[in-house]
Amino acid sequence: MNRRLDVLVCSGAACVSSHSAEVKSALACEIDARGLSDEIRLVETGCMGPCELGPVLLIYPGGTFYVRVSPNDVAEIVEEHFLKGRPVRRLLWETPEARRIAEEKKQVPFFEKQQKIVLANCGEIDPENIEEFIATGGYEALGRALTEKSPEELIETLVASGLRGRGGAGFPTGLKWRFVARESGKTKVVVCNADEGDPGAFMDRSLLEGDPHSVIEGMTIAAYAVGANHGYVYVRAEYPLAIRRLKTAIEQARNAGLLGLNILETGFAFDLEVRIGAGAFVCGEETALIASIEGERGMPRTRPPYPSTSGVFGHPTLINNAETWGNIRHIVLHGAQWFAAIGTPQSPGTKVFALSGKVVNTGLVEVPMGTTLREVIFDIGGGIPNGKAFKAVQTGGPSGGCIPAEYLDTPIDYESLKKLGAIMGSGGIIVMDEDNCMVNIAKYFLDFTCDESCGKCVPCRAGTRQMLDLLEKITDGKGETADIDRLRSLGMMVASTSLCGLGQSAPNPVLSTLKYFGHEYQAHIHEHRCEAKVCPSMIRFEINPAACRACDKCRTVCPVTAITGKPGTPPYQLDAQTCIRCGRCAEVCPFDAIAINSGDLN
Amino acid sequence: MTGVITAQQSETLQRILDEFKGTQGPLIQVLHQAQDVLGYLPAEVQSAVADGLALPLSTVSGVVTFYNFFRTEPRGEHVISICTGTACHVKGADRMIDILRDVLGVGLEETTQDRRFTVQGVRCIGACGLAPVMMIDDEVYGKLDRKRIQEILALYE
Ligand SMILES: Cc1cc2nc3c(=O)[nH]c(=O)nc-3n(C[C@H](O)[C@H](O)[C@H](O)COP(=O)(O)O)c2cc1C
Ligand code: SF4
Numbered sequence: 001m002n003r004r005l006d007v008l009v010c011s012g013a014a015c016v017s018s019h020s021a022e023v024k025s026a027l028a029c030e031i032d033a034r035g036l037s038d039e040i041r042l043v044e045t046g047c048m049g050p051c052e053l054g055p056v057l058l059i060y061p062g063g064t065f066y067v068r069v070s071p072n073d074v075a076e077i078v079e080e081h082f083l084k085g086r087p088v089r090r091l092l093w094e095t096p097e098a099r100r101i102a103e104e105k106k107q108v109p110f111f112e113k114q115q116k117i118v119l120a121n122c123g124e125i126d127p128e129n130i131e132e133f134i135a136t137g138g139y140e141a142l143g144r145a146l147t148e149k150s151p152e153e154l155i156e157t158l159v160a161s162g163l164r165g166r167g168g169a170g171f172p173t174g175l176k177w178r179f180v181a182r183e184s185g186k187t188k189v190v191v192c193n194a195d196e197g198d199p200g201a202f203m204d205r206s207l208l209e210g211d212p213h214s215v216i217e218g219m220t221i222a223a224y225a226v227g228a229n230h231g232y233v234y235v236r237a238e239y240p241l242a243i244r245r246l247k248t249a250i251e252q253a254r255n256a257g258l259l260g261l262n263i264l265e266t267g268f269a270f271d272l273e274v275r276i277g278a279g280a281f282v283c284g285e286e287t288a289l290i291a292s293i294e295g296e297r298g299m300p301r302t303r304p305p306y307p308s309t310s311g312v313f314g315h316p317t318l319i320n321n322a323e324t325w326g327n328i329r330h331i332v333l334h335g336a337q338w339f340a341a342i343g344t345p346q347s348p349g350t351k352v353f354a355l356s357g358k359v360v361n362t363g364l365v366e367v368p369m370g371t372t373l374r375e376v377i378f379d380i381g382g383g384i385p386n387g388k389a390f391k392a393v394q395t396g397g398p399s400g401g402c403i404p405a406e407y408l409d410t411p412i413d414y415e416s417l418k419k420l421g422a423i424m425g426s427g428g429i430i431v432m433d434e435d436n437c438m439v440n441i442a443k444y445f446l447d448f449t450c451d452e453s454c455g456k457c458v459p460c461r462a463g464t465r466q467m468l469d470l471l472e473k474i475t476d477g478k479g480e481t482a483d484i485d486r487l488r489s490l491g492m493m494v495a496s497t498s499l500c501g502l503g504q505s506a507p508n509p510v511l512s513t514l515k516y517f518g519h520e521y522q523a524h525i526h527e528h529r530c531e532a533k534v535c536p537s538m539i540r541f542e543i544n545p546a547a548c549r550a551c552d553k554c555r556t557v558c559p560v561t562a563i564t565g566k567p568g569t570p571p572y573q574l575d576a577q578t579c580i581r582c583g584r585c586a587e588v589c590p591f592d593a594i595a596i597n598s599g600d601l602n
Numbered sequence: 603m604t605g606v607i608t609a610q611q612s613e614t615l616q617r618i619l620d621e622f623k624g625t626q627g628p629l630i631q632v633l634h635q636a637q638d639v640l641g642y643l644p645a646e647v648q649s650a651v652a653d654g655l656a657l658p659l660s661t662v663s664g665v666v667t668f669y670n671f672f673r674t675e676p677r678g679e680h681v682i683s684i685c686t687g688t689a690c691h692v693k694g695a696d697r698m699i700d701i702l703r704d705v706l707g708v709g710l711e712e713t714t715q716d717r718r719f720t721v722q723g724v725r726c727i728g729a730c731g732l733a734p735v736m737m738i739d740d741e742v743y744g745k746l747d748r749k750r751i752q753e754i755l756a757l758y759e
């Protein structure tokens with residue numbers, strides 16, 4: 001019998017941790033037991049997007065999208081859907097905001113506003129099977145580039161497309177290619193930056209896990225355009241699955257004559273090597289990354305010379321971010337005009353974001369540039385969970401800033417975000433609600449950059465330390481008015497005198513929270529009040545005598561016996577002096593009788 | 603070589619070194635593989651690597667200390683990596699560290715007395731959608747709270 005159904009099981013990192021593998025093997029067993037193996041093809045894909053709802057399944061034809069599937073659901077899916085053709089309604093994605101159940105994937109609000117170009121294959125094909133990539137038009141761009149286009153034409157196309165680097169800084173990609181193409185060196189190198197060091201970002205990871213060939217194809221086209229014969233993909237060690245799938249893809253491309261000495265029989269030679277990072281944030285910076293590829297400590301080097309002149313082992317080097325590479329084949333296939341018409345004139349194309357934090361639909365999204373923050377967080381992300389109020393959105397990781405509610409209608413593009421004191425960054429979008437303290441968030445990022453400073457420049461190494469000390473002083477309840485000015489002037493000094501982007505942007509989280517959430521700093525300093533009730537020095541646990549039913553639960557969990565009372569005789573007493581603010585009593589109280597308060601008593 | 607590593611391990615190390623002979627800038631990749639096999643990189647392994655690649659020992663130890671991923675101390679049977687990345691931070695990673703301390707009696711970068719567990723902090727494991735997240739060895743566990751942490755740890759008892 002002919003193949004009737006394609007059943008795609010998401011095997012992205014998040015779904016794997018929600019046990020997608022068990023779902024897949026249960027499906028395989030059931031399909032086999034029912035004798036349907038010839039009719040149904042079971043495929044593991046990369047991330048489909050809505051990671052929080054995993055494991056997710058996508059079934060073609062029809063595009064049925066099942067969420068939160070467990071192995072126990074499998075028998076019903078096979079019986080009802082595969083055999084009788086009736087989708088299992090209870091597993092469809094119910095979106096309260098649309099008041100309907102989505103019969104198909106494309107009806108889900110989460111997907112409606114997205115435009116998938118870089119991620120087009122991610123979640124739709126088997127990343128470990130080169131045939132599937134080729135079937136979607138994969139390596140066609142490479143074929144055309146090698147046989148129909150000169151290197152100059154390709155570079156002109158890239159320049160005209162307006163593509164800008166997706167690694168954070170937004171430098172025009174075509175220009176960078178041109179610089180490297182003009183270098184006279186005999187040996188040139190192409191590098192993919194997949195270090196993805198921003199905590200809270202998983203775009204590059206998902207791309208490498210879900211569609212590794214698109215990155216390989218982009219790099220090979222560039223190698224032809226700039227005259228390079230060797231390439232490196234630098235992936236962080238924390239991504240073993242991405243590394244494995246990438247290596248498999250490279251091997252398959254070699255076997256298919258798409259990498260190696262004589263690519264597509266054109267005589268063009270190019271090959272790729274995977275280099276694994278070792279956990280240093282600064283290694284995402286291009287000159288540090290180059291030092292790390294060379295096997296050295298990843299310390300940034302002074303530019304010039306730029307990598308385009310002297311990069312890996314002194315050779316002219318073209319370095320782009322993984323997502324930038326993922327765009328190339330589409331631009332070559334569809335042309336510069338097509339690309340330039342997507343997004344905004346200054347920032348053409350789409351951008352992939354990793355949406356996380358206090359938002360209903362966490363996961364991976366791709367939208368045209370110029371989409372507003374509100375659309376991403378509320379229309380796609382489904383808003384803030386548990387009825388809480390939105391407070392801020394953080395973009396750009398440790399180099400970025402926190403944007404308050406009044407700017408939610410800002411279009412996402414390089415310039416608009418920069419104007420607000422944030423940056424596009426590589427694509428992490430972290431949503432915060434009323435329970436997040438912005439001084440604590442600033443401290444969190446400073447702690448990160450202070451720890452990750454490579455130590456080469458004094459302003460970065462010592463300046464971030466001093467800023468962190470000041471922030472700790474404030475969250476410990478010892479802040480003074482003058483500390484705000486100290487933070488500001490230190491911030492400007494660190495930003496203007498550090499060598500690399502890490503130090504130059506490290507003060508951003510502090511400066512942007514000072515600008516938009518200055519009142520929280522003031523409340524910490526003058527009233528010892530942490531509005532979000534996060535900073536331990538400023539919170540106290542109090543038993544509400546009217547609500548306490550003397551159930552004795554809190555007393556038994558308190559590790560320091562700060563709570564006293566007799567079962568059945570309310571209210572219980574909590575001694576604030578003894579309390580270490582571990583919060584366990586509030587966690588166990590069945591009657592919500594234990595409140596957390598903040599601010600000076602008067 | 604004597605002491606911490608066995609003859610068999612030292613043989614494996616030699617094989618790794620041979621494999622990378624002649625490649626450019628192999629140090630970090632060699633250290634990765636060595637750590638994979640041995641679990642950590644004690645001084646004698648670092649000097650063997652230095653000899654094998656004809657590099658000064660100071661270069662090798664400089665690289666080992668620079669990168670967070672390399673370890674010079676042995677670890678417990680299971681490694682609990684609690685994510686301290688931003689998405690996990692805003693969803694209460696600090697609280698999860700407190701809970702682990704409660705349950706296991708050790709904090710970050712510490713190993714339990716019975717050497718069963720080492721707890722360490724990591725920066726984002728890319729499962730931010732499921733924050734807060736931890737990893738035990740290679741297994742990722744998301745949507746943590748006290749109850750889930752207790753249930754998960756029970757699986758390793
Ligand atoms: C501290 C620091 C960390 C960086 N981390 C990354 C990263 O993880 N991934 C990345 O692609 N670019 C990162 N960059 C940007 C790179 O230096 C470089 O601009 C980028 O790889 C160029 O590629 P693109 O033009 O395609 O964006 C970082 C820069 C700095 C200063
Ligand atoms: S700015 Fe910081 S991270 Fe960058 S080179 Fe200087 S010390 Fe190193």
Ligand code: SF4
Pocket residue numbers: 543547548549550551552553554555572588589590591592593594
């Ligand atoms: S747990 Fe709540 S209700 Fe029970 S004794 Fe404590 S405060 Fe009272």
Ligand code: FES
Pocket residue numbers: 010011012013014015016046047048049050051052054056363364
């Ligand atoms: S990992 Fe499955 S949806 Fe993201």
Ligand code: FES
Pocket residue numbers: 199200201685686687688689690691725726727728729730731733735
């Ligand atoms: S921030 Fe914890 S998994 Fe990404």
